[in-house]
Amino acid sequence: MGKAARKKSKAPKVREVFVAQPFEGLAAETELIALREFVPSATAKLPLAAAGDRTITLGTVLPMAAAAFVRGDGEVFVGLQVQTRSSDISRDLGRSIRWALSAEPGDVLSVPDTTSPAAEGERLQDLLVADAELEVTLHSDFEWWLPEDTEPSGEVKLSLERANEAIMPTERLGTGSYWVLAGEKAHLRWVRPEPENQLLQALARLSAAGELGLGEGSRYAGSFRAHGLLVPVWDLDPEAHAREWDEPAKQLGARLEEALASLESEPLNASERRARDGLIGRQLTLR
Structure with a gap:
């Protein structure tokens, strides 16, 4: 050798x-x-x-x-x-x-x-x-x-x-939750700790009930995966100050926690399953 x-x-x-x-x-x-x-x-x-x-x-x-x-x-x-x-x-x-x-x-x-x-x-x-x-x-x-x-x-x-x-101007609204002004658009990006499938079901439950937004001037945009967790994203009115979304974000978080808890006893119904399929189609992955 x-x-x-x-x-x-x-x-x-x-x-x-x-x-x-x-x-x-x-x-x-x-x-x-x-x-x-x-x-x-x-x-x-x-x-x-x-x-x-x-x-x-x-x-x-x-x-x-x-x-x-x-x-x-x-x-x-x-x-x-x-x-x-x-x-x-x-x-x-x-x-x-x-x-x-x-x-x-x-x-x-x-x-x-x-x-x-x-x-x-x-x-x-x-x-x-x-x-x-x-x-x-x-x-x-x-x-x-x-x-x-x-x-x-x-x-x-x-x-x-x-x-x-x-x-880009950025404000922290909560743990893993950030408002950012990206040019002419504003977003809320929220890293969630729940397993992806469980979180998607909860988001779908809110979506089917018309409760997935943060109020007037907001729209659920989709989500991306980052390092094993799902990050839902909302488009927000860029004219509104970041702090105007504090309370709406807290209320959304409370609704999301309720939806997560309800999954233990109430499986998704037909309309919620359709909503989940729509949410899945609006994902991408970041490594």
Whole structure:
């Protein structure tokens, strides 16, 4: 056997198994999905399980789309919206956190190492307090990338300018629930924790009863799948302020909870099944 063959035989084999629901088991699952997929600028302190670990802030997007970095003042950040994707986003984030725990001011992790074999204790489920929610702070820009009273320069300045220009006005209405003004259209995107089939049945029950909207100026637009969960979307009147949808969203949530509870004793009737088939036809998947 030649040297090349011997070297190749010693290389560890990494079996890539796609994890469809990477944040399963975490109370913050719906929030993590929202922050990864459609919230432009937001931060949240990570509830690390190990005592003594340094404070790490989760951010939607970091400078130059980095996986993690340490600001000059020592503040540590891990990014959710990272360009490189592997079979398990939870593991990627866990590796970024492990790197951040020992990184120094000015250090940057461009992408997590996805080539080495998975190790125990590397997933978010191993590193975070499972039943802890995220306390999300929304930002109108990305100035939080920099320490206070710091002027950006070079690539960071260019990256900051591009990122700020791309931000769409966004407001958080509840856990995993966000209003966004996208140009001339406004939407409510709501990451739901229920299994897809169960949620679709509840949505269909509301649809058949004419109770699926948020009131005048709203329309149910469809849904998309993201990281194992369903995200219903409503079109909203763009002239209305985000806070005008607070109460309608709470009322819709209450109706949805009632519909979910009723499924245990009342299966869908014919009109509700037709409504469910219509809802299924208005779906797409985001990985």
